[in-house]
Amino acid sequence: MPLPLIIEFSGGAELLCGNVKKHNVELPEQKDKWQVRTLLPWIRDNLVQERPELFMQGDTVRPGILVLINEADWELMGELDYELEENDRIVFISTLHGG
Amino acid sequence: MPRKCGSCGVKNAILKRPKTGDALCKECFYWAFEEEIHHTVLQAKLFSPGETVAIGASGGKDSTVLAHTMKVLNERHNYGLKLILLSVDEGITGYRDDSLETVKRNQQQYDLPLTIVSYEELYGWTMDAIVKQIGLKNNCTFCGVFRRQALDRGAMMLGADKIVTGHNADDIAETVIMNVLRGDIARLRRCTAITTGTDGYLPRCKPFKYTYEKEIVMYAYFKKLDYFSTECIYSPNAYRGFARAYIKDLEKIRPSAIIDIIHSGESMQVKKEVRMPTQTTCTRCHYISSNEVCKACVMLEGLNKGRPRLGIGKIHKERRKWDEELAAQGKLQTVDGGGTDSGNVQVADGETESSAGNEQRTCSGVCSGVC
Numbered sequence: 001m002p003l004p005l006i007i008e009f010s011g012g013a014e015l016l017c018g019n020v021k022k023h024n025v026e027l028p029e030q031k032d033k034w035q036v037r038t039l040l041p042w043i044r045d046n047l048v049q050e051r052p053e054l055f056m057q058g059d060t061v062r063p064g065i066l067v068l069i070n071e072a073d074w075e076l077m078g079e080l081d082y083e084l085e086e087n088d089r090i091v092f093i094s095t096l097h098g099g
Numbered sequence: 100m101p102r103k104c105g106s107c108g109v110k111n112a113i114l115k116r117p118k119t120g121d122a123l124c125k126e127c128f129y130w131a132f133e134e135e136i137h138h139t140v141l142q143a144k145l146f147s148p149g150e151t152v153a154i155g156a157s158g159g160k161d162s163t164v165l166a167h168t169m170k171v172l173n174e175r176h177n178y179g180l181k182l183i184l185l186s187v188d189e190g191i192t193g194y195r196d197d198s199l200e201t202v203k204r205n206q207q208q209y210d211l212p213l214t215i216v217s218y219e220e221l222y223g224w225t226m227d228a229i230v231k232q233i234g235l236k237n238n239c240t241f242c243g244v245f246r247r248q249a250l251d252r253g254a255m256m257l258g259a260d261k262i263v264t265g266h267n268a269d270d271i272a273e274t275v276i277m278n279v280l281r282g283d284i285a286r287l288r289r290c291t292a293i294t295t296g297t298d299g300y301l302p303r304c305k306p307f308k309y310t311y312e313k314e315i316v317m318y319a320y321f322k323k324l325d326y327f328s329t330e331c332i333y334s335p336n337a338y339r340g341f342a343r344a345y346i347k348d349l350e351k352i353r354p355s356a357i358i359d360i361i362h363s364g365e366s367m368q369v370k371k372e373v374r375m376p377t378q379t380t381c382t383r384c385h386y387i388s389s390n391e392v393c394k395a396c397v398m399l400e401g402l403n404k405g406r407p408r409l410g411i412g413k414i415h416k417e418r419r420k421w422d423e424e425l426a427a428q429g430k431l432q433t434v435d436g437g438g439t440d441s442g443n444v445q446v447a448d449g450e451t452e453s454s455a456g457n458e459q460r461t462c463s464g465v466c467s468g469v470c
Contacts, residue, residue, distance in 0.1 A: 011320075012330065063344070063348050063351040064344070066320075073113060073114045073115050073317070076102055076115050095160075096347075
């Protein structure tokens, strides 16, 4: 069964994705459960259109990009280990843009 | 499952605070965020009742949250301040015109008066026109120098007593690192001060000095504050970019690193014997300056006389070249009896180049320090 998710970008991060803020996506079915760890490269390969190095650094998001999982700081949700559920809403906010 | 709030213990936590590691719910986070800024304001005695305070507003996240927080605290704690929004229009099509629209919405959302001062009216040059002259190198130097003065001039026009800006803890830590790398001891000593400019122009304060960027962005996100987040079209600003990425990498490893760097900057002591640039006032515009003529006036002179590089880097080098050209033109005039068409000037230029070369080789310390 594919996994439907809502992915959002803001604070300037949307510029990496053709200036589109909200993406309703379906992750393909796979043997293991989808985690944020596997979601990030999927986003990089499927949603990010330019400069992927501004989105990911190593196996995680680039420092300076905040991540919210269902409106909560991902640091409270297990970060990369969080197991995604149907209709989860993941938000990426860049803090690196303008002040 | 999300944790419970470490403060009220009732609601689910939504944020892990970088400074303390506490997990807080939305309401407790708002309270902690605002009251910490209030604490900073009290500790540093930033304001007195009855003052008019100009909020430097760019439409970006920091100044938008600053305007909101200043309004909240002014009402909650009876600061007795008259708050006004002050924006600078640098004249950057497709960037500043859009962000100024955000400021205009903020004006209505927060019910605060707004004044916009432009580079064009203050200096006769927009950034678009400056970039046309000098290209994309060093343009940020012009913009930075002009903006600083523009805010001061705007605030004085409005009769403000103080200016507040949205510089946050991450910004200040970046600046500390940049000044260390540049070996700029004078700025290193000044850059962590919460209030600057008390020795001449309008005092400038940074109420967000100890506020993390992460919390400012989260606050804006949860409060759904309206801010503008496009990067300036002219700003690669590579040097700050490196410092920024470095600070963010450090924060990832140990979030308190940001406060620690600010603390190190504050604790910096400079030996009494070290000679510091003395501050004086510009003989042309009377703005505070460490030279006889301030940077902004030198830059403007350069722009207006078609020598835009005059205000960048080593002033004396460009100045000397120019003086020599003028001298050569003068020489030419006496020889030719006044004719200075472009052909003659070209010849004169060539002469100057070679004589300057000779001068450099023969100078033995008698040229009043320009070599």
